Amino acid sequence: MNHMFVMLTVLAYLLSMGLYMSFLYTGKEVTGRLATVLMFMGLACHYLALLGRARAMHSVPYHDLQGSMSLFGWLLAVTYLCLEIYHRQRTVGAFVVPIILAFFLAGSLAPEHPAPPTEAHGVVFALHVTLSILAYAGFALSCVLSLMFLGEERLLRMRKVGDVVWRLPSLELLERMSHTSVLVGLVTIAVGTALGFIAVDRQAGQHWYFDPKYIVTLVVLLLYLAYFQLARTTAWRGARASKLCVFNFVLVVLSFTVVNLYFSSHHRYF
């Protein structure tokens, strides 16, 4: 059953990706709408695949690396669709859906290393993890938007206006979309981190302990706050702010990988 949902998810995301790319090239409204519909279908199948996998393992989706990656892909899809609806802009889909698909495939196809089911840490802990991964999804989206901004800005400054530039969103809109996704990331990481402290406090026999992840998360939070402020008011607005946003996301990826794997004792896959 779960295999079927995996196949359906891949199919829906692949078709959606193709249609988003076609929309980027042709600008046909009907193609764009169909891409969004398929994206919603992919999202639903992705959810069922995640649910099926977690049930099969008698655990939560973020119990292992594959599940965390797949959950990240799903939350990225949710964030993207919200952004698409809020800003009424579909051309970004061609750049985001491949990433969602890659994370889903990595989460579904990578060989599994069965780990014993962990004990449930409660709702607060689950929210802490989900919101943290949602924050990473928001930051990933802002990174994609910033890269798009930098690419389009470069083409415009070099006066190389080809086919795609006429289809892309304006620089102003890309900036606004990036701000929205950073805002989503900032709010969710702040709430998620606070919930993390509460979850630790609630766990029997556990007291506050030091984890290098706290420092990195704080740095990430401060850097994104800096981006948020710099991009609006000072000489950083424009390409410089976008470069900072990309840099911040590199730090997020390091936090997600190197810090989790080698430095943190309590944060494995999120």
Next chain:
Amino acid sequence: MEIVLVGLNFRTAPVEVREKVSFSGEQAQRAAEELRSRGILEETLVLSTCNRSEVYGVHPVANHESAGALSSFLSKFHEVLPDQLNPSLYHHYDHDAVRHLFRVSAGLESMLLGEAEILGQVRDAYLRAHEGNVTGPVLNRLFQAALEIGKRVRSETDLGTRPMGVASAGMKLAERIFGKLQDRSALVLGAGAISEQVVSQLRDRKIKNLYLMNRSRERAEEFARHYGGKVLEWGEWDTSLKFPDIIVSAVGVQDFVVTQPMVERAMVSRGNRALFLMDLGMPRNIDPAVADIYNVYLYSMEDLTEIVNQNRDARQGEIPKAESLVEDHVAKFISWQASVELTGVLETLRGSLKQRRANFLQERLAGMNHFSGEDRERIGALMDELIEHLLLHPAERLRAEKELRRKIQNVEAIRDLYLSDREKS
């Protein structure tokens, strides 16, 4: 019934002739009413723009003679000698006329390939004629289809997406940076013909604040009276460059009007908000080094011309797609027209056969006095039933015919074989 078109456009007539034959809204309505009241056409619509004047109509008889009467009418209406007018006129009938209108609506017959304005002009002409009650079912259907094809070509091909003029290319680029321009400010340097084009483009985009600067303040004020905008003092660069998001320069000077230090100071005072500059002067008005400043986008006349040329080539590449859409719609319309004609021909044929039946019975039963009135009515009813039976199968087969050409040929064959000349009209 035939659809007829008589007209002239920028390809067939010089501007002097086009000016003489153009219609105002009121003239278009009057001409259409006269054409109907004189019995030249049953339905009429006049499409008149700066590049074309065309009269579309429906004539009850498909004899290809209505164009001559229409040409004479145009000549008299505009008081132009036929010798002057006729060489510029083109005539099209039925599917050629339909195809021509669809190509016009799609922008394929425009001077500026794919321009969007023509679609609005077709819509206005149709609405005016419709409100004036000079159109009928055929022209209503024809022009609704023309508007549909116009929209489809613009949404499904790149024919209308790329700017084709230097000023509009500049504005589209500004929209790539700022999005919608309605909350933005623009400064236009110069008050010549190019500035007029730019201001017109800015006005179309509902720019919030428009500032004008010219070396001659009087000229700038005169320009502002015509086109709107606030006049700034020439030379007050530090204050003038601080607010606008778009600066367009089209001044005839030898030295740079806008230099790098000026823009650097402006960028500091405006908190590095993006600035888009269009240099449309010849020689150039803006120092090219300005393009090196952070968040400044500078496009010269040369850059914009190159973009326009690229777009022209790209639009040419879209013609086959647009033509294919036009042909689809022509086939659909002709199919509809054939169905309408079939219904009309069958009705006329039924009426004709019943009339002949009545005459036949009256003649043959004249001496047969042994038939009562009831018998005669019964014989008449039986013969009517026979007529319906005879018509039923051919009518069904004709309606079901998929091949359009064959359908039209068969309708024409019925008309030719069974209807008299009087009935054909």
